[in-house]
Amino acid sequence: MIKKIIKAFKKPRLAILYVLGFKSFRIIPDSLYLKIKYRLIIGKKLNLKKAQTFNEKLQWLKLYDRNPLYTKLVDKYEVRKHIAETIGEEHLIPLLGIYDSFEEINFDDLPNQFVLKPNHTSGDIYICKDKSKINYVELKKKVDSWLKRNYYWIHREWPYKNIKPRIICEKYMVDESGMELKDYKFMCFNGEVKCLFVCLNRNSQEGLNVDFYDMGWNPMPFERHYKRSGKLISKPKTFDKMVHFSKILSRNIPFVRVDFYEVNGHLYFGELTFYPGSGFEEFTPEKYDYILGSWLKLPSDKIR
Structure with a gap:
């Protein structure tokens, strides 16, 4: 704990982020809190009135798209019933x-x-x-x-x-590598799967790699916070089923990421994520923050 405090206060930005975590700062309204945090992490003003980037729109959804169903869907235990009813219990770990x-x-x-x-x-x-x-x-x-x-x-x-x-x-559970489970994470925009990324090497000394692919399984030329692996990963055998299930699970939701694993040719559900990286992970090059943002259509009945 002491080391974290020392590290934080050597850099003013980290110090403010650290202090924001104190319980006494919970009185800050969500919108103001997110504006402060966005400025500190992304380095830009958060535009909620005319959100354009993917990261901005995730912040907007936190504030204004409050469907009560989402609480059940992010609960790693309660979501199991939803998955059993929608795509089948056999896809649960x-x-x-x-x-x-x-x-x-x-x-x-x-x-x-x-x-x-x-x-x-x-x-x-x-x-x-x-x-x-x-x-x-x-x-x-x-x-x-x-x-x-x-x-x-x-x-x-x-x-x-x-x-x-x-x-x-x-x-x-482990996949064919015998070492880990690769995460196949599908980016879904109102029931349409636009791209995906694969998380691998999570337990390696070098750390996590994240590789983005389009729907034709072609590598996409950008990074989001984490470095690419530099390797072409084989498309999972259950890819088409993953896409089909992602469409079902993301229907009528402005944005949700649907995660799967593949073990010995069998598909398993991972989780549903509404705010990847909580909307605080930078894109390189930055234009992809705008490209993915253009895919995310905010609910017109909730525009403020």
Whole structure:
């Protein structure tokens, strides 16, 4: 914690971002908070009245497209029922348990390998590859910290605000590499899939790579925050099914990202994401922020 504070205060921008995370600043209205954060991270004024870029429009959607269904769809446990009803239960990663506290987890009943994650945040995960190596004291601290978080306050992504915090345990799975699961993430605009990106090398020393592809599986010439891998990834066998399901799951939603995995030729659902990177990830070259923004049509009945 001390190192984070020192690092933050060496750079004024980071210092302000750090201070904004304090509970006392929760009184700041969402619109003002997002304008401040956008300026600090993107380096530009957030134009909500005439939003043009993809990142700007994601901020607009946070504020004005508040469909109550979204809370269920971002809840990693509750969304499972929606997926079972729309594309089929066979596309869900097997669930091993659901818990309200760390103390409820019976590790003796779990397999040697499994995955723990909270249902109400983004990016938090614990992957167990060998149960005999678990540090239960540290794991309890991690799980308890998850349960205390309200993810809404970080980026003002309102669907997360009223989710009941729980811990999910799922089957540990890897793809043909035997090392990881590649994420296939489809960018959907009101039921139309316009492009996708693949996340890979997440656990490598070099860090995460993100490769964008068009719908013909041709690499797209831009990056969004993360570096490209520099490799042409093979198109998944279930690609056409992924596209079909993405259309179904994104119908009548201005924008949503639909995530899938492929394991031994079988398609598994990952999650639904309404605000990738929370609308705070830069494009290189920048013109693609405008290109993707042109694909996102804001609901006319909610234009302010």
